[in-house]
Amino acid sequence: MNIAVLGAGAWGTGMALHLSRLGHRVTLCPRRMEHALELASARENRDYLPGFTWGPDMQIGCEFKPAVMEAEMIVLACPIRGLREFCQELAAARESAWQAKMVVTLCKGVEMRSLHAPSEIVSELVPGIAVGALSGPSNAAEVAAGSPTAVVLASEAGEELTARMQEALNGGSLRVYRSADLRGVELGGALKNIYAIGAGLCDGLRLGDNAKAALLTRSLHEMARLGIALGGQAETFYGLSGVGDLMATSFGAWSRNRGFGEAVGKGQRVADLLDHRKTVVEGYDATDGYFRIVKKCGARTPILDQIHAILYQGVEPRQALGVLLSRSLKPEHS
Numbered sequence: 001m002n003i004a005v006l007g008a009g010a011w012g013t014g015m016a017l018h019l020s021r022l023g024h025r026v027t028l029c030p031r032r033m034e035h036a037l038e039l040a041s042a043r044e045n046r047d048y049l050p051g052f053t054w055g056p057d058m059q060i061g062c063e064f065k066p067a068v069m070e071a072e073m074i075v076l077a078c079p080i081r082g083l084r085e086f087c088q089e090l091a092a093a094r095e096s097a098w099q100a101k102m103v104v105t106l107c108k109g110v111e112m113r114s115l116h117a118p119s120e121i122v123s124e125l126v127p128g129i130a131v132g133a134l135s136g137p138s139n140a141a142e143v144a145a146g147s148p149t150a151v152v153l154a155s156e157a158g159e160e161l162t163a164r165m166q167e168a169l170n171g172g173s174l175r176v177y178r179s180a181d182l183r184g185v186e187l188g189g190a191l192k193n194i195y196a197i198g199a200g201l202c203d204g205l206r207l208g209d210n211a212k213a214a215l216l217t218r219s220l221h222e223m224a225r226l227g228i229a230l231g232g233q234a235e236t237f238y239g240l241s242g243v244g245d246l247m248a249t250s251f252g253a254w255s256r257n258r259g260f261g262e263a264v265g266k267g268q269r270v271a272d273l274l275d276h277r278k279t280v281v282e283g284y285d286a287t288d289g290y291f292r293i294v295k296k297c298g299a300r301t302p303i304l305d306q307i308h309a310i311l312y313q314g315v316e317p318r319q320a321l322g323v324l325l326s327r328s329l330k331p332e333h334s
């Protein structure tokens with residue numbers, strides 16, 4: 001299959017490497033020309049995914065238009081902050097002749113200005129195209145290294161097309177499941193980053209294994225309750241894009257969200273940690289985005305509320321912990 005991967009951060013590069021190894025005709029397109037030139041000459045993404053090289057089979061594109069014209073699948077691999085701009089460029093590149101059957105988003109988050117999920121932004125700006133979301137526990141470096149990984153492709157485009165795209169993405173050490181619960185899969189991918197920041201806070205505060213297990217158990221409960229209230233299916237939150245990704249992100253030493261939480265727990269200032277970052281901490285924006293969504297829908301999210309208090313309201317992590325521990329007593333499952 002001819003596949004265009006737009007965005008050459010860690011995950012776009014890891015996915016392009018995987019797809020190219022499966023024998024697909026892959027074009028990886030960074031958003032900046034100078035990055036494209038660098039990738040084309042080094043045949044390695046030294047900025048975002050160092051240590052993995054590729055051969056001449058994988059093309060590097062300098063512009064989106066030629067890359068997407070012949071692609072059957074277009075993979076959008078930017079952070080959520082860049083998705084609107086990517087979709088605008090994609091819409092401008094679209095011509096009646098294009099072959100695209102599905103746009104698959106890799107990003108996990110919520111757009112701050114609209115509070116929309118990635119697929120909603122694609123549908124708004126590239127109307128009529130089938131949209132899928134690929135999510136689950138998938139550290140880019142592990143996928144690039146060929147370590148066994150399982151993810152889920154969610155789409156409302158119908159069983160036949162989703163299964164075709166699933167088959168194209170699946171192979172080697174990457175096993176791909178499919179789901180029709182696009183809403184739930186996208187919610188899981190965005191929410192788990194918030195709770196992984198919480199796991200990192202536990203690490204930074206050296207609260208111990210009991211505390212981290214308790215926080216993550218209650219986080220899963222909260223994530224599922226909120227996710228269901230927002231339209232996801234319960235079982236999705238107990239699948240790869242829910243608890244699966246929550247575990248990987250909360251325990252992975254590599255996780256940017258967990259690591260950010262850990263640094264805050266150790267006393268570093270949020271603003272200092274965010275300044276000059278080259279890579280994304282999607283859970284930071286998602287914490288405020290879902291805090292706003294929760295205020296509108298009235299869901300009960302005590303953990304999210306305290307993570308928001310720490311990151312956005314200057315509350316000390318230990319004070320927020322005290323608030324959680326002193327909540328009124330209740331049955332475990334309610």
Ligand SMILES: NC(=O)c1ccc[n+]([C@@H]2O[C@H](COP(=O)([O-])OP(=O)(O)OC[C@H]3O[C@@H](n4cnc5c(N)ncnc54)[C@H](O)[C@@H]3O)[C@@H](O)[C@H]2O)c1
Nearest residue numbers: 008009010011012078079081082107108138139140279280
């Ligand atoms: N890295 C992973 O292991 C991994 C795995 C699964 C999902 N994801 C998700 O994939 C998305 C991309 O993550 P990544 O790790 O590839 O990111 P990254 O931080 O490695 O790279 C970000 C890329 O996007 C570009 N970018 C940065 N800010 C941008 C903006 N405002 N607008 C447009 N482009 C911008 C950068 O130039 C770079 O090419 C995120 O939503 C992330 O949650 C990442």
Ligand SMILES: O=P(O)(O)OC[C@H](O)CO
Nearest residue numbers: 136137138139255256257
């Ligand atoms: O490094 P993180 O925390 O952005 O997590 C990356 C992926 O979402 C893990 O599945």
